[in-house]
Amino acid sequence: MTPRSRAPNRFSRTPLVARKELVEKLARGIFFVMAAAMVVPLVAIVGYLVFLAWPSLSWELIVAVPRRGMTEGGLWPAFVGTLYLVGISLLVSAPIGVMAAIYLNEYATDNWFNRVVNLAVINLAGVPSIVHALFGLGAFVYAAGFGYSILSASLTLGIMTLPVIIASTREALAAVPMSFREACWNVGATRWQTIQAVVLPHSISGILTGVILQVSRAAGETAPIMFTGAVFFKAVSRGELFPYGLHEQCMALSMHLYTLATQVPNVKESLPYATAVVLLGVVLLVNATAIALRVWLRGRKQW
C-alpha cells in the first residue's frame, strides 16, 4: 500500500472512527430492541385477549347478569360493583391525598419528622396488596365492625391508592415556580392565600391526572376487595343502577375475572377472556384519558 504523500484529512474515516461508529450502531440497535420489547407484549396481550374474547363481546355482555352458575351471561353486577367501589374509595382518598400533598409540598420544612412522613408515604406505596387486604380485614371488617361490605372494601382500596394521588399532586404543585410564591409572601399573603390564589389553580391538571390514575388502580385491584367485601355472586337485576347498599357485599369486575378463571368449571371459553377485555378496556381507557388530559393541559401553560 503506497503511503500517503500528505497528512490525512482531520475528518477522514480512520479505523478507530469506523470501530466507534460500529459500536455506536450496535448499541443503538440493542437498546432499541429492548425498548421495543415493551411495545410487543402490550400489543400482543391486548390483541390476543380481544381475539379470544370476540365471540362474547357485545353491549349485551355489560348490561346482562350472569346465568347458569355464571357459566354464561353478562357482567352487569360486577360492572356496577366496581363503579361503587371505585367511587367511594375516591371520595376517601382524593381529599386526604390532595391535602397531604399540599402539606408535604407547601408547609413541611426539612426536619426529621417530615422525613419520616415522606418515608411513610413511600412505604404505603410499597405495601403488597394482600397485606392491605389483611389490614382491611382486621381493621374494617372486624375491629370497626363494618363486616364484609362495600364500605370495608372501599376504605381498604382508598388507603391503598392514597400514594397515587399524593405523588401526582406533589408533582403538580412542585411544577409551580417558587418565584410566584415568594412574590405573594412579599406582599403579606399567608401560605394558604398563596396556595389558593396561585398554586392550586395551576396544579389542577396534575391533580386531576392523579385522580384519574387512582380510579384506574382501584378498578383493577382484586386482593384487597376479595377479603373485605367482594363476593363471587350476588343476585342483581339486569341494568339496575343502585343495586347495592353500603353495608352489603358486591361483585366486582376484577374479582369476577378471577372467579371465572379459577372457580367456575365449564364456563364458555370466550367469557373469561371477554371479562378480561372489559376490565382491561376500562382501565386502559381511563389511563388514556389521564395521558390525554396531561398532554392537552401542558399545551395551555400560563407562564
Place this chain on the structure above:
Amino acid sequence: MPSPRPERLRVAVLGEQLLEAVIRLSGVSAIVFVAAILFFLFREAAPVLFASGFELGEFLFGTEWYPTSVSNVRYGTLALTAGSLAVTALAMVIAVPFGLGAAIYVSEFCGPRLRETLKIVIELLAAIPSVVWGFFGLTVMSKLIVRFTGAPVGVNVLNGGIILALMSVPVIVSIAEDALKAVPDSYREAGAALGATRWQLVYRVLLPAAKNGLLAAVLLGVGRAVGETMAVLMATGHAVHVPHSLLDSVRTLTANIAAELGEAPAGSDHYRVLFLTGLLLFCITFVVNLTADLAIRGIRRK
C-alpha cells in the same frame, strides 16, 4: 394619606386556621395509616407469635407448611419464601437488563416523538391490572410453556417469572429514566466535546453518574415483584415446596395468604399465622423500599 387599613374577616381567618390544621393532619395521615397497618397485623398475629410452643425460627426457616393438619400442625414458611425468591429472581434477571436498556434508549438515543410514544406505552403497560396478568399467565402463557418445554403443567416458576418481569419493567424503566434525566446536561456536553460517541457517554459517564438512581429503580422493581399477589397466585401453581427447577410449580408468600385466607376461620391459629406471614411480608417490603429511598436520596442531594 393612607386610608385606614382593611381587616380580614374573623371568619376568614378562623376558617383558614382550621383548614391549615386539617392539611397538617392529612400530611400526617400517611404515618397513621402505615402505623395502623402494622398495628392490626400485629394484633391478629400476636396470640400465635407469643404462644408457648411457637418457635419463630421454625416459622421462618422450616420447610413444612401443614396448617390444616389435624395431628401435626406445622408452620414453616421457608418453602414459600423460596418460592417468592425464585420467581422474583427470575423476574429480575429478565426485567433489569431490558428495563435499563429501554430506559437508556428512551433517555439517550431516541427522538422526541418516539420518546413520547414509548413513554405512553410504558404507562399503559404499568396500568394493566395484576389479575389480568395472572389470567394471561394462567391461560395463554401456560399453554405456551407446555408447548415449548414439554413440562407437565404450565403454571410454574417460569410462568410467574416472565409475568412478573413484564409487570416490573415499567417501574424500572420510569425510575431509571428519571435517574438518567437527572444527570446534568453539562456532563453530556463535556463528553461530546471530547469526541465521545453516545454509547461511550452512556457507558463511561452517565451510568456511573446515575448509579444511585438506577439501583433505586432495580430495588423498586424488586419491591413490586415481591409484593405482587394475584398474578403469581394464578400463574405459579399450588405446590408448596422449595423449587428445584424453573418448571416446578411453587407458591409465593403473597399468593399463599390469598389462597388460604378464605378457608381459615377467623381467630383460628391458621388465620393468625397468615397474618404473621403478612407481617413478614411487610418487613421485607419495608426494608426494600427503605433501601431504595436511601438510594434515591443520593441523587436528590446532588
Place this chain on the structure above:
Amino acid sequence: MRAKKIEVDALRLAYDSREVIHGISFDVHENEILGVIGPAQSGKSSLLRCLNRTIDFSASARVTGTIRVDGEDVRRTRDIFALRRKIGMVAPLPVGLPLSIYGNVAFAPRSAGLRRRADLDVIVERCLRQAALWDEVKDRLNSLGTALSGGQQQRLTIARALSHQPEVLCLDEFSIAIDPVTTMRIEDVLKELRQQVTIILVTNLTQQARRLADRTMFLLNGEIVEIDETEVLFSDKPNSQRTRDYVAGVFG
C-alpha cells in the same frame, strides 16, 4: 436630624455555619432614599429579606441582633403579615403572577381583607399610575400578567408592592433584567415616591446610587465599610480606600 424609620443593631445572619452578615448596625431615616452598594455575595439581598422576615422561609438561616421598624422589633412582631405589608419588596427578576393584571395589583389588598370592588378599582388604578404602567395596560386589565414584557412586569411588581401602601419600599437590584428606558422611568417614579415612602435601594450599579440616593452604604463581605451622604462617598473625601476603589471600579 430626621426621624429614624429603621434601626438595625448588631445584625448577624448565617446560613448553617456560613456567616453572611457579620454584625452590622445602621439607621434608615424617614423619607430618604438609602442606597446600598457592594459587589455580589455581600449580603445585600439577605439584608432585605431579614427586614421583611422572608428570611424565615430559608430553613438554614439563623438571625441574631435587632431590626426595629418604627421602634418595633420585627422579630417580635405580633402580625408578620402586617409587617410585610408595611414593607414593599421588589425582587431582581420581574415576576408577574399568573393572574390578570388587575388581579396582580388587587392581590395584596384582597389578601388584607379588602373586598369592595369600587375600593379595589381605585387602588389598582392608583398603583398602576404610580408605577408608570397605567397607560399601557388600562385597556387590558383582564389579560394575563405573565404575558407582559420584562420591563412591564417589573413595573407591575412595583405596582403590586405599592398596592398595600407600604411605608418602606425595598428594591433589590430592580434594573438587572430590564432595559435602560424602563429603568429611567422607574427611577423617576422612585424620586416622586420619596415624599411618601422611605426607600432602600440595593444596587450593583454605583451610578444608579449616585443618581438617586440621599445617603449610601457600602457593604462588603457582610460588613459595612462606610455609610455617608452620597456626595461624600462618591468624591475623594470618603474615609476608606476600599470605598474609593469600589466606586472607581477597581474591583467588584
